[in-house]
Amino acid sequence: MADQIDALDRKILGELQADASQSLDEIARKVGSSKTPVWTRIKRLRKTGVIRQDTVMLDPEALGLEACFFVLIRTSEHEADWQQKFLHTLQSRPEVLEAHRLAGDIDYILKVRVQNARAYDIFYQALISEVRIYNVTALLSMEEIKSTVALPL
Amino acid sequence: MADQIDALDRKILGELQADASQSLDEIARKVGSSKTPVWTRIKRLRKTGVIRQDTVMLDPEALGLEACFFVLIRTSEHEADWQQKFLHTLQSRPEVLEAHRLAGDIDYILKVRVQNARAYDIFYQALISEVRIYNVTALLSMEEIKSTVALPL
DNA sequence: CGTGAAATCTATTCATA
DNA sequence: TATGAATAGATTTCACG
Numbered sequence: 001m002a003d004q005i006d007a008l009d010r011k012i013l014g015e016l017q018a019d020a021s022q023s024l025d026e027i028a029r030k031v032g033s034s035k036t037p038v039w040t041r042i043k044r045l046r047k048t049g050v051i052r053q054d055t056v057m058l059d060p061e062a063l064g065l066e067a068c069f070f071v072l073i074r075t076s077e078h079e080a081d082w083q084q085k086f087l088h089t090l091q092s093r094p095e096v097l098e099a100h101r102l103a104g105d106i107d108y109i110l111k112v113r114v115q116n117a118r119a120y121d122i123f124y125q126a127l128i129s130e131v132r133i134y135n136v137t138a139l140l141s142m143e144e145i146k147s148t149v150a151l152p153l
Numbered sequence: 154m155a156d157q158i159d160a161l162d163r164k165i166l167g168e169l170q171a172d173a174s175q176s177l178d179e180i181a182r183k184v185g186s187s188k189t190p191v192w193t194r195i196k197r198l199r200k201t202g203v204i205r206q207d208t209v210m211l212d213p214e215a216l217g218l219e220a221c222f223f224v225l226i227r228t229s230e231h232e233a234d235w236q237q238k239f240l241h242t243l244q245s246r247p248e249v250l251e252a253h254r255l256a257g258d259i260d261y262i263l264k265v266r267v268q269n270a271r272a273y274d275i276f277y278q279a280l281i282s283e284v285r286i287y288n289v290t291a292l293l294s295m296e297e298i299k300s301t302v303a304l305p306l
Numbered sequence: 307c308g309t310g311a312a313a314t315c316t317a318t319t320c321a322t323a
Numbered sequence: 324t325a326t327g328a329a330t331a332g333a334t335t336t337c338a339c340g
Binding site for chain 2: 094
C-alpha cells in the first residue's frame with residue numbers, strides 16, 4: 001500500500017473503474033501502453049490492495065429494493081463492548097450498505113437499502129432492540145441523483 | 154427490467170457481486186448449474202439492465218483520498234432551472250460519489266470523497282458559488298465501519 | 307523494462323439430445 | 324432447455340531486444 005502509484009497506474013485504474021470487462025489489449029491501447037506492463041501493474045495493484053475486488057453494480061429497483069434511507073444515529077453509550085455489539089449488528093445485516101462513525105454531535109450514519117418503508121421499520125425495530133440508541137433520524141431518499149463507485153483519480 | 158428474476162438468477166448475481174473475476178465454470182458449480190445456462194442468464198441480466206456494470210472497488214486511502222463527508226443540504230429554491238444547475242454541478246464533480254433528493258426538511262444528501270479538509274472546503278466554496286443554498290451541514294467520517302456494494306438478494 | 311510470440315485457460319457458439 | 328464439443332478470444336508466461 002505504501003507503493004507509489006504513478007500516472008499510468010491511475011489511468012489503468014480509471015479504465016478498470018469505468019469498465020472492468022475490457023480486455024488487457026483494449027486498456028493498454030487506451031492508456032498508451034502494451035499488454036504485459038499493464039498486466040504487471042494490475043497484478044501489483046491487486047496484491048498491494050489498491051484494487052480490493054472485482055464486482056458488478058446491480059440495479060436496486062430491478063431487485064425490488066425500492067427504498068433507500070440514510071440513518072443518523074446519536075447514542076449516549078461509548079463503551080467498547082457497546083461499540084462491539086453495534087458493529088456486529090451492522091455487519092450481520094445485509095441491508096446496511098454503509099456505516100460510518102462520525103465527528104460531531106451525530107455519532108453514526110448508515111445507508112440502508114430495503115424493499116419498502118415496512119422493511120425499514122423491521123430493520124429499525126431490530127436495531128433498537130439489540131443496542132441502546134439515544135436518538136435516530138431517518139432520511140428517506142426520493143431520488144438517486146448520482147451514484148458512482150468510481151473514485152476521483 | 155420487467156423480467157422475472159428467479160432464485161437461480163439471484164444466486165448468480167450473488168456470486169458476481171462477491172467476485173466478478175470468477176470463471177463461468179466456477180459460478181456454475183457453486184450455483185448448481187452448468188456453463189451455458191449461467192452464461193445465457195448473465196447475458197440476459199446485462200441486457201435488461203439488472204447488471205449495470207463491471208467494475209473494481211479501489212482503496213480510497215491508497216489513492217490519497219483520506220476524507221469522506223456526508224453533506225446535508227437545505228435550499229429555498231425549488232425551481233426547475235435551479236435543480237437543473239444543481240444537478241449539473243454534482244454530475245460534473247468527481248468527488249461527489251452519491252447524491253440523493255430527500256423527503257423532509259433536509260432537501261439533499263451528498264457523499265463526498267476528497268484528499269483532506271482543505272479539498273472539501275474548495276469543493277464547498279465552488280458549490281455555494283455555483284448554486285444558491287440555504288443551509289449546509291457537513292458530517293465528517295472518522296471511520297468507515299462498513300462499506301459494501303453488494304445488495305441484499 | 308517493453309515487445310511480441312507461445313501456451314494456457316476462458317468465453318462463446320453451436321450441434322445434439 | 325441442458326449438455327458437451329468446437330471455436331474464438333483472452334490471459335498469462337516467457338524468450339528476446
